[in-house]
Amino acid sequence: MKYRSVFDIIGPVMVGPSSSHTAGAARIGLMAGKLFGRTPLLAHITFYGSFADTYRGHGTDVAIVGGIMGFDTFDLRIPQALDIAKERGIEVVFETSDALTDHPNTARVRLEDEDGTFEIVGISIGGGTIEITELNGFPLKLSGGGPALVVLHHDRFGAIAAVTGILARHELNIGHMEVSRHEKGKQALMAIEIDDHLSKDVLAEIERLPQIERVAIFGE
Amino acid sequence: MFKSVEELVRTATERGIPISEVMIEQEVHVRRSTREDVVGMMERNLEVMEEAVARALEGVTSVTGLTGNDAVLMTDYIRSGKSLAGDLILDAVAKAIGTNEVNAAMGRICATPTAGSAGVVPGTLFAVKERLKMDRDAMVRYLFTSGAFGFVVANNASISGAAGGCQAEVGSATGMAAAAIVEAAGGTPEQSATAFAIALKNMLGLVCDPVAGLVEVPCVKRNAMGGANAIVAADMALAGITSRIPCDEVISAMHEIGQMMPTALKETARGGLANTPTARRLERNIFGEKENVEK
Numbered sequence: 001m002k003y004r005s006v007f008d009i010i011g012p013v014m015v016g017p018s019s020s021h022t023a024g025a026a027r028i029g030l031m032a033g034k035l036f037g038r039t040p041l042l043a044h045i046t047f048y049g050s051f052a053d054t055y056r057g058h059g060t061d062v063a064i065v066g067g068i069m070g071f072d073t074f075d076l077r078i079p080q081a082l083d084i085a086k087e088r089g090i091e092v093v094f095e096t097s098d099a100l101t102d103h104p105n106t107a108r109v110r111l112e113d114e115d116g117t118f119e120i121v122g123i124s125i126g127g128g129t130i131e132i133t134e135l136n137g138f139p140l141k142l143s144g145g146g147p148a149l150v151v152l153h154h155d156r157f158g159a160i161a162a163v164t165g166i167l168a169r170h171e172l173n174i175g176h177m178e179v180s181r182h183e184k185g186k187q188a189l190m191a192i193e194i195d196d197h198l199s200k201d202v203l204a205e206i207e208r209l210p211q212i213e214r215v216a217i218f219g220e
Numbered sequence: 221m222f223k224s225v226e227e228l229v230r231t232a233t234e235r236g237i238p239i240s241e242v243m244i245e246q247e248v249h250v251r252r253s254t255r256e257d258v259v260g261m262m263e264r265n266l267e268v269m270e271e272a273v274a275r276a277l278e279g280v281t282s283v284t285g286l287t288g289n290d291a292v293l294m295t296d297y298i299r300s301g302k303s304l305a306g307d308l309i310l311d312a313v314a315k316a317i318g319t320n321e322v323n324a325a326m327g328r329i330c331a332t333p334t335a336g337s338a339g340v341v342p343g344t345l346f347a348v349k350e351r352l353k354m355d356r357d358a359m360v361r362y363l364f365t366s367g368a369f370g371f372v373v374a375n376n377a378s379i380s381g382a383a384g385g386c387q388a389e390v391g392s393a394t395g396m397a398a399a400a401i402v403e404a405a406g407g408t409p410e411q412s413a414t415a416f417a418i419a420l421k422n423m424l425g426l427v428c429d430p431v432a433g434l435v436e437v438p439c440v441k442r443n444a445m446g447g448a449n450a451i452v453a454a455d456m457a458l459a460g461i462t463s464r465i466p467c468d469e470v471i472s473a474m475h476e477i478g479q480m481m482p483t484a485l486k487e488t489a490r491g492g493l494a495n496t497p498t499a500r501r502l503e504r505n506i507f508g509e510k511e512n513v514e515k
Binding site: 003006007008016018019021023074103196 | 251264
């Protein structure tokens with residue numbers, strides 16, 4: 001079940017004109033911005049499929065940039081997001097691609113500054129609901145069956161155990177879990193689907209672990 | 221979680237509760253929240269819908285100038301007393317147009333189920349509320365009933381124009397509104413499902429061909445027709461007319477049609493109305509010649 005809440009159908013409250021192209025795009029941007037964790041110097045955005053064909057008319061460009069700056073779907077500053085980005089010193093580059101993707105509404109967002117690069121691929125499946133399909137080159141496969149915790153971490157001994165240990169201590173049950181890494185000892189990713197709501201405290205506790213780079217929640 | 225309309229109707233009928241209540245209970249469960257919270261969230265969505273209609277009736281124009289002020293024209297026309305279709309239907313039409321005009325102007329709306337189709341559910345709601353003597357609680361229930369049907373469509377077919385054409389957006393919204401009108405009018409859960417089926421059947425095959433890629437033409441007027449269609453479908457179900465094809469099968473057919481539809485007719489602005497000479501001229505006026513990369 002891709003949609004779990006009635007508020008995915010009656011909602012979101014948003015700035016028009018398109019739930020998949022504007023609100024969905026804002027949410028992809030929000031996720032990218034949240035995971036990057038700071039104001040980027042460069043936001044490089046690639047649109048595929050229907051996004052590539054109609055992004056200007058749907059405000060996909062302003063929405064995704066607004067999202068990167070932390071504007072939610074209903075933020076009335078979204079129409080001015082490109083000007084605001086300029087004021088904040090964010091260089092924005094849009095590119096369109098004819099490459100075939102699994103979903104017609106796909107965007108790739110790469111955020112950069114002196115300290116690093118972060119990249120996600122998001123799809124907007126309709127009504128403002130999104131899925132993140134790729135994170136820093138790691139394919140992300142979430143069933144959508146519940147909230148998912150996504151943890152970027154250093155591939156070190158005990159990192160996975162430390163995270164699952166915290167979940168166990170808070171009596172949070174893991175429904176599905178995937179781990180991946182590009183090469184030994186470098187950046188790695190945990191995607192953990194849990195049966196229950198995850199409180200901010202638990203999130204903060206995981207974030208404080210020494211091996212952890214970044215933590216985010218999907219599907220809540 | 222209910223997966224089909226059949227299951228939704230069965231649950232409501234067996235337990236003797238309205239469809240809106242089934243949806244509220246499920247939401248409370250999924251969200252691990254209280255009934256009060258869930259109902260409160262929906263009330264806030266209702267307020268956003270009311271604000272959008274109020275703004276539209278003052279007159280609003282989109283950035284491109286392609287759409288706007290038609291809600292005002294329709295409201296004035298109703299007041300003239302010369303209308304043919306009947307005030308209630310045209311009131312729904314005016315408010316559906318209005319919501320989508322605000323959407324096109326990048327104003328704040330509530331997606332139902334999407335932004336491009338955000339006019340149908342509130343438009344019909346605000347039109348029937350007096351006739352059906354709906355209080356605030358009944359108005360909120362209207363949104364939960366709409367949501368319950370949209371939930372099934374979203375999980376079994378699609379509510380995205382890019383994936384399934386406009387039938388997935390305005391079509392779904394029309395069915396959702398028809399089902400909710402039936403409940404508000406005192407019809408049975410089964411009649412809500414019938415109204416949904418009738419409404420969606422009349423939207424099957426509807427392509428998504430936005431002029432210049434904007435959610436303006438023909439989206440705004442399609443919301444108007446969705447509103448009118450929803451009221452007629454609800455009346456048909458309340459009259460005792462049934463749908464030969466069950467609701468869930470209509471939803472499956474919609475999904476199948478969406479998958480068979482060419483990409484040019486699914487929100488890419490490559491075909492249909494978007495590819496008419498006038499649409500291409502409007503597009504050039506608005507955006508100039510298309511560039512591939514812009515900085």
